[in-house]
Amino acid sequence: MKKLIAFINKLEDTLLVLILSTMIVLAIYQIIARDIFSEGVVWIDPFLRMLVLWVGLAGAVVATRTDNHIRIDILTRHLPKKLQFYTQRFIYLFTLSICLLIAWHAGRFVLSEYEYHTMAFSGMPAWISALIIPVAFFLIALRYLVLLFAPVKLPPVPVPVQDIDEIDKDVKS
Amino acid sequence: MISSLILLILVVLGTPLFAIIASSALIGFYSEDIDLSVIAIEIYRIVDTPVLLAIPLFTFAGYVLGESNASQRLVRLTDALLGWMPGGLAVVSLFACAFFTALTGASGATIIALGAILYPAMKQAGYNERFNLGLITSSGSLGLLFPPSIALILYGVIAQQMDLDETVAIDQLFIAGLLPGLLMLVLLVLWSMYRSVGDKIETKPFDAAKLKSAMRESLWEIPLPIILVAGIYTGYFAVSEAAAVAVMYVLIVDVLILREVSFKQLPAIMRDSMILVGGVLIILSVSLASTNYLIDTEVPTRLFDFIREHIDSKLTFLMLLNIFLLLLGMILDIFSALVIIVPLTLPIAVGYGIHPIHFGIIFLANMQIGYFTPPVGMNLFIASYRFNKPISELYMATIPFMLILFLAVLIITYWPALTMVLVEG
Amino acid sequence: QAKTIKIATLSPEGTYWMKQMRAGAKEIKEKTGGRVKFKFYPGGVMGNDENVLRKMRVGQLQGGAITIGSLAAAVPDSTIYGLPFLFSSLEQAEKIRKTTDPMLIDEMAKKGYISFGIAQGGFTYLMSVNEIHNFDDLRKQKSWVPENSDVALAVYDYIGITPISLPLSDVLTGLQTGLINTIFTSPIGALALQWHTHINHVVDMPLNYLSATMIIDKKVFDSLSEADQKTVREVMGKVYRNIDSQNKKDNIAAREALIKKGVKFHKLADADRAEWKKAGDVVIEQMRRKYQYTPALYNAVTAGRHPE
Ligand code: NA
Ligand code: NA
Numbered sequence: 001m002k003k004l005i006a007f008i009n010k011l012e013d014t015l016l017v018l019i020l021s022t023m024i025v026l027a028i029y030q031i032i033a034r035d036i037f038s039e040g041v042v043w044i045d046p047f048l049r050m051l052v053l054w055v056g057l058a059g060a061v062v063a064t065r066t067d068n069h070i071r072i073d074i075l076t077r078h079l080p081k082k083l084q085f086y087t088q089r090f091i092y093l094f095t096l097s098i099c100l101l102i103a104w105h106a107g108r109f110v111l112s113e114y115e116y117h118t119m120a121f122s123g124m125p126a127w128i129s130a131l132i133i134p135v136a137f138f139l140i141a142l143r144y145l146v147l148l149f150a151p152v153k154l155p156p157v158p159v160p161v162q163d164i165d166e167i168d169k170d171v172k173s
Numbered sequence: 174m175i176s177s178l179i180l181l182i183l184v185v186l187g188t189p190l191f192a193i194i195a196s197s198a199l200i201g202f203y204s205e206d207i208d209l210s211v212i213a214i215e216i217y218r219i220v221d222t223p224v225l226l227a228i229p230l231f232t233f234a235g236y237v238l239g240e241s242n243a244s245q246r247l248v249r250l251t252d253a254l255l256g257w258m259p260g261g262l263a264v265v266s267l268f269a270c271a272f273f274t275a276l277t278g279a280s281g282a283t284i285i286a287l288g289a290i291l292y293p294a295m296k297q298a299g300y301n302e303r304f305n306l307g308l309i310t311s312s313g314s315l316g317l318l319f320p321p322s323i324a325l326i327l328y329g330v331i332a333q334q335m336d337l338d339e340t341v342a343i344d345q346l347f348i349a350g351l352l353p354g355l356l357m358l359v360l361l362v363l364w365s366m367y368r369s370v371g372d373k374i375e376t377k378p379f380d381a382a383k384l385k386s387a388m389r390e391s392l393w394e395i396p397l398p399i400i401l402v403a404g405i406y407t408g409y410f411a412v413s414e415a416a417a418v419a420v421m422y423v424l425i426v427d428v429l430i431l432r433e434v435s436f437k438q439l440p441a442i443m444r445d446s447m448i449l450v451g452g453v454l455i456i457l458s459v460s461l462a463s464t465n466y467l468i469d470t471e472v473p474t475r476l477f478d479f480i481r482e483h484i485d486s487k488l489t490f491l492m493l494l495n496i497f498l499l500l501l502g503m504i505l506d507i508f509s510a511l512v513i514i515v516p517l518t519l520p521i522a523v524g525y526g527i528h529p530i531h532f533g534i535i536f537l538a539n540m541q542i543g544y545f546t547p548p549v550g551m552n553l554f555i556a557s558y559r560f561n562k563p564i565s566e567l568y569m570a571t572i573p574f575m576l577i578l579f580l581a582v583l584i585i586t587y588w589p590a591l592t593m594v595l596v597e598g
Numbered sequence: 599q600a601k602t603i604k605i606a607t608l609s610p611e612g613t614y615w616m617k618q619m620r621a622g623a624k625e626i627k628e629k630t631g632g633r634v635k636f637k638f639y640p641g642g643v644m645g646n647d648e649n650v651l652r653k654m655r656v657g658q659l660q661g662g663a664i665t666i667g668s669l670a671a672a673v674p675d676s677t678i679y680g681l682p683f684l685f686s687s688l689e690q691a692e693k694i695r696k697t698t699d700p701m702l703i704d705e706m707a708k709k710g711y712i713s714f715g716i717a718q719g720g721f722t723y724l725m726s727v728n729e730i731h732n733f734d735d736l737r738k739q740k741s742w743v744p745e746n747s748d749v750a751l752a753v754y755d756y757i758g759i760t761p762i763s764l765p766l767s768d769v770l771t772g773l774q775t776g777l778i779n780t781i782f783t784s785p786i787g788a789l790a791l792q793w794h795t796h797i798n799h800v801v802d803m804p805l806n807y808l809s810a811t812m813i814i815d816k817k818v819f820d821s822l823s824e825a826d827q828k829t830v831r832e833v834m835g836k837v838y839r840n841i842d843s844q845n846k847k848d849n850i851a852a853r854e855a856l857i858k859k860g861v862k863f864h865k866l867a868d869a870d871r872a873e874w875k876k877a878g879d880v881v882i883e884q885m886r887r888k889y890q891y892t893p894a895l896y897n898a899v900t901a902g903r904h905p906e
Pocket of ligand 2: 543544550
């Protein structure tokens with residue numbers, strides 16, 4: 001099980017890096033083509049906009065690994081440990097249900113884009129470009145399901161995302 | 174009503190805000206009998222917003238800079254430039270932090286990267302411990318009004334969703350933020366000078382040789398902000414193009430030329446920066462849906478009519494706005510506040526004759542204080558973690574800085590010309 | 599019982615377009631005794647035309663005022679007025695549209711979109727910092743093309759130009775910085791978007807014809823009583839005729855305004871003109887194959903292409 005999770009982590013990380021690298025290469029290529037050679041590739045801009053959606057949602061999936069989402073944390077820290085345990089489980093359950101609901105309706109949206117043959121840009125059907133929405137929300141839900149039963153040890157204070165490596169090590173060991 | 178109450182309880186229990194915003198949108202659409210797949214249509218509108226490309230690119234560039242030794246070089250350079258002034262090191266800290274935050278985004282990187290250098294240095298120079306802590310903590314958000322601030326970009330994106338008479342271009346926002354941002358910086362500089370005289374901190378003479386060597390050291394970094402600022406202000410680069418240039422620049426300088434960041438480190442930097450971007454974009458995407466629900470049911474218009482009935486002067490409105498935003502800044506982080514509150518308040522402010530660009534600067538100036546306002550100011554936690562100090566000590570340390578910045582916020586709010594003069598000029 | 603029809607559009611509040619539609623809505627409400635009400639979402643708050651269509655599909659909106667071509671995926675015929683070098687004058691377009699508008703509206707109805715009339719947005723023209731007469735001149739320019747404009751791309755492809763695509767919002771800056779120096783838009787568009795401040799020369803040959811329409815979901819429209827349907831058709835039909843004729847006047851005025859501001863319109867020599875028309879022939883044929891136009895409509899629309 002731990003091996004599987006470590007593998008999935010690696011896969012997600014790789015995808016994230018791949019998307020961002022593509023964005024960087026294309027964005028820089030487009031500037032050089034436009035400003036130096038005065039011609040541009042028409043599909044690069046809409047493709048980059050699509051990748052913004054992809055990188056954002058993929059980033060959100062990876063952030064869920066350590067439940068690293070923006071929240072207002074006024075109360076929980078002051079609750080007794082035992083109560084903290086239950087409220088946290090409850091929140092995971094709630095968040096995972098919301099994500100499943102979004103994934104379901106986003107799936108319906110993707111299907112309807114497929115049926116109506118909408119194009120995102122030249123050669124790219126909108127349903128492919130939108131596919132990341134149901135997939136990402138489903139994966140986030142899955143992550144919260146894992147957290148529900150096997151919560152990771154979270155860093156004592158919010159932020160420093162660098163700590164995700166420490167947690168990855170925890171998972172692997 | 175009951176559902177709002179339940180959501181509120183979920184908020185204070187620490188539910189991720191994206192889930193809260195999404196559920197409020199889902200509940201809203203459900204109650205209006207609107208197909209819930211509208212939420213996906215709205216999330217998909219992310220692809221209709223070209224400027225958003227700047228967010229992942231700038232964030233990544235900022236993270237690479239944060240991993241390099243740019244912070245040390247920046248401190249040495251500002252020290253050589255400004256170190257001779259009374260309160261020299263404090264002034265250096267303020268300028269360096271503002272500059273670094275502008276380039277890296279107010280993600281806490283400033284406190285972590287620059288704090289590690291500035292905090293011990295100021296301690297050694299004899300600055301009061303509490304002043305030192307307060308200065309570093311409150312400087313972590315000081316660059317928020319300077320380009321390429323992601324918060325400013327986000328405000329522009331949200332404002333462009335609304336049907337306003339005036340346009341809100343991102344480059345105009347960048348220009349508008351300059352003087353208000355400088356005002357905040359200058360007020361804090363004056364306070365630091367005053368304190369250093371009181372603490373009897375020695376001044377050191379200006380050293381041209383030191384400046385020369387510091388400049389030579391920073392030879393590669395100095396051009397980046399100049400290229401970006403000049404590029405954006407002359408309109409040569411669109412904002413997202415400037416972001417691509419920034420990425421290209423830091424990769425060439427820090428990875429290829431100076432070799433302070435290795436190729437092997439890049440994947441981890443990419444991942445970490447995109448986690449931050451993911452956290453922001455998922456909130457933005459679901460908030461497009463909640464905003465759309467508000468627009469569908471004409472809530473802003475009705476809210477405006479209601480407020481109009483009770484408040485008739487622009488001045489009273491602005492006063493209430495300041496109080497409201499400060500309270501909001503205490504509990505909401507800046508990105509959530511932007512996406513939740515701007516769609517509601519901006520149309521009202523415009524109704525009172527406030528220019529949307531001025532409103533954006535007021536909003537962010539208020540929220541900047543929120544970064545270190547108890548109980549949940551994010552920078553308080555980061556500083557407490559970084560310097561290993563109890564959070565209550567940081568609460569006390571930041572109070573004078575909060576008051577000074579509040580004064581700046583008042584000036585920014587009631588003197589629109591400060592914001593608008595460069596935009597209209 | 600009362601029915602509220604929610605209509606979204608990119609057109610901002612306060613435009614002639616919005617004022618006319620609001621006036622029409624008021625008249626309909628009165629004439630139907632409040633049974634049919636309209637609610638408008640102007641200024642793009644519901645997203646672009648594509649999003650308006652998506653929201654009509656899921657029922658959040660019941661209609662929209664959109665550019666006709668954005669219906670392309672559902673009604674391929676809707677792209678037909680946008681073909682290059684199709685009409686040679688506003689009058690000719692008007693004459694042909696008398697027969698073809700009803701045919702096009704029928705095709706839209708078959709696909710579930712009830713339209714009450716089509717309003718012109720005038721012709722687009724090639725506008726540039728430099729003087730352009732032929733394709734050689736054009737090849738030396740830095741030409742802009744809007745994203746998603748397959749017709750424009752096909753024309754440039756035929757000429758052998760790789761244009762620079764920018765979102766509408768970046769065109770003005772692009773002109774200022776010299777990233778681009780050649781654009782195409784209608785005289786009204788050039789003035790409204792301030793692009794004219796960077797334009798010196800216009801090729802005086804209409805490129806393509808802009809048009810927009812208001813549509814309502816057929817299911818929603820069918821649920822109205824027959825009398826109410828008739829009222830809506832009459833009133834909104836009148837509204838769109840008003841908008842159509844006002845837009846024609848505005849475009850003629852905008853052209854005059856451009857000339858007054860020192861922009862030069864250059865008539866083409868016959869040989870150059872033939873070269874442009876030929877490009878039109880090729881691209882029209884490409885689009886005919888791509889969109890599979892209804893033959894009767896296609897023949898009627900292209901009837902006026904080579905009158906000489
Ligand atoms: Na920027
Ligand atoms: Na805060």
